[in-house]
Amino acid sequence: MDEMLLDAARTAQALPWAPLVDEIEALLADSSVAVPPRTVMLTAHGACLFAMPACDARTAMTKLITFTPGNAGSARPAIQGDVTVFDVATGERRLILDGPIVTGRRTAAVSALAARWLAPNLAGPMLIVGAGVQGRAHVEAFAAVLGVRRFLIASRSTRSAEALADHARSLGAQAELVPDADAALAGCPLAVTCTPASGVVLRAPPRADGFIAAVGAFTPQMVELDAALCRHVAAQGRIVVDARAADHEAGDLLQAGLDVAALPTLADVVAAGDAPRRGPVLFKSCGWAGWDLAAARLATRAG
Template sequence: MKIYDAAATAQALPWGPLVRAIADTLNDLAAGRVQLPERWVLPLAPSTHWFVMPAWLSPAAGDLAAMKLITYAAHNPERGLPAILGDVLVLRASTGERLALLDGPTVTARRTAAVTLHAARQLAPQPVGPLLVIGTGAQALAHVAGFTEALGIDEVWVLGRTPASGLAFAQTLHQRGIYAEVATNLQTALERCPLIITATSAQAVCLQGQVRDDAFVAAIGAFTPQMIELDPDLTRDIAQRGQVVIDSVAARHEGGDLLAAGIDLSACQTLAEHPARQDRGPVLFKSCGSALWDLAAARCVAEEPQPTSF
C-alpha cells in the first residue's frame, strides 16, 4: 500500500485528470455502476463530528473502493489546527486489497474544487471571470488554484471575515503568481464578478444582495441543514431568475442554504442528471460533498499513477 502525505496527495490529483475522473464517475453513477451509501455523521464533541463516507465501483467499472474517515472540528483553526483531519483509503473492491492511503484534507480540498470546476465548465454563463472568492481557508485556496490553472482566470477578488484576513489571503495568492485584490464593497464586487465562490465556515450569511444575470455562484461552505452562507432572499432570487443545481441527492436534505430559503429541492437537478446551461439567468451550484468525489480521487490515483497537467 502506498502512503501519500499532503504534498504527494496533491501531486497525484492534478486538475485535469481529477475533473475527468469526476465526469467518469458521474456517468457510472447514472448507469448504476456505483454504490453510494449515505455518509454517517457522528458527533464526537461539541462542534466536532466524524464523517464516515464509503463508495465503490462495480467490477465492470473498475473494481475500486474509497473509504473516507475524517473529523471536522469547526473550532480547530482557533487551536492552530486544520478544521478537517483524516484519511481516504483506496481499496480493490472485490478483494479488499489496500492500494493507497491519501491525506484526507488534501483530497477534500482538491476534489471539492474539481467538482466546482466541472459544474462551472458545464453551467457557468461566463466561465472567464473575474472571480470573487468569499473565505480565506483551505477550500478558498483550492478553488482559486483550480480556477486560475484550469479555467485560466486571471483576476481574483477576495473577501475575508476581516480586512486583515482578506489582505493576508490576497498576499498568499500574490506569492503564487495570482493577481488578487481585496474586495472592500460586496455589491461592487458582485457587479464586477460573474464567478462567485463562498467557502467559509458557514456560521453566518456571507453573501447577500443581487448577483448578475450571468453569474455562477458556487456555495461550498454549508454542508449540514443548520449551516448557511447565502441570504435566503438571494437564494430565492437566483431560483426565480435562473437555475439551481446540486452536487448530489444528499444536498436535498443537507443543503442548509436551500433549506433556509424554502427552495423546492425536488426540482433541483443533480450533476449526475447532466443539467444543461440555461439561456438566461444566474446559476447557483450548491455543493455539500459526497463520497462519490472521493471515489473519483481514488480513480485518479489508481488509474493515472503518473498524471499529466491539465
C-alpha cells in the same frame, strides 16, 4: 516510508486539477458507482465524525474524517483524517490518502466542473468569499482549469486574505482584497462562498450572467447565502445541487424554503448534455463520497 501512505504533498501531486475535474465528470457517467448515505456522528464541542464509503466496479474507498469548527483560526486544521482505497477484486488496500487534501481538491474541482457546464460567463473576475483552505483550492482550480486570471478576495481575516492574494499572484493571477463582498459581486460573473457557514456572508443578488458556487454549508442549520438571494436565483435563473444528499443537507436552500428535492443535480446536467446558459446560476455543494471516489480512482492510477 510506506509507499501506500501518501502525505499531504504526495496526495496533492496525485490529484492534478485538470485530470481531477475530468475524472469527476467521468465518474458521473459510470453506472457501476455506488454511494450509500454518509454517516455523520456528532461528537463533543460541536464537532463531527464522518464516514463516507463508495465504490465502483474496480475501486472501493472510504473517507473517515473529523470536522472540528473550533479549530478555525488555530494551527489545527478544521478537517482531519484519511481516505483508504481498496482493490475490489482482491480486497487489498491500495492507498491511504490525506483526507483534508482530498476534500479540499475534490470540492474545488466539482465547483470548476459545475462552472464549466453552467456558468454563463467564465471570463472573471472571480469573487472568493472566505480565505481558508477552500478559498485557496478554488483559486487554484479555477485558474488551472478555467483560466481565471483575476480574483477579488473577501474575508473576515485580513491576514488570511492577504496570504491568499499572495498565493494567487504566485500562480500568475491578479488578486486584490475587497472590504464588501456584496458590493464586489456586481463586478464578478464568478463567485464562491467557502466559509465556516456560521452566518450569511452574501446577500446581493448575482448578475444576470453570474455563477455562484456555495460550498460552506452542509447541514440544515448552516448558511452562507441570504434566503432572498437563493429565491431570486430560483425565480430568475437556475439552481443545481451537487448530489441528492443536498435534499436534506443544503442549509442555504432549505432555510430559503425551496424544494431542494425538485432541483437537478450535477449528474442530471451532465447526462442531459448542453445546459441553458441564461440567467444567474447557483451551484449548491454539500459534499458526496462519489467525489472522493473519483479522487481515489485518479490517485490509484497515478500510483
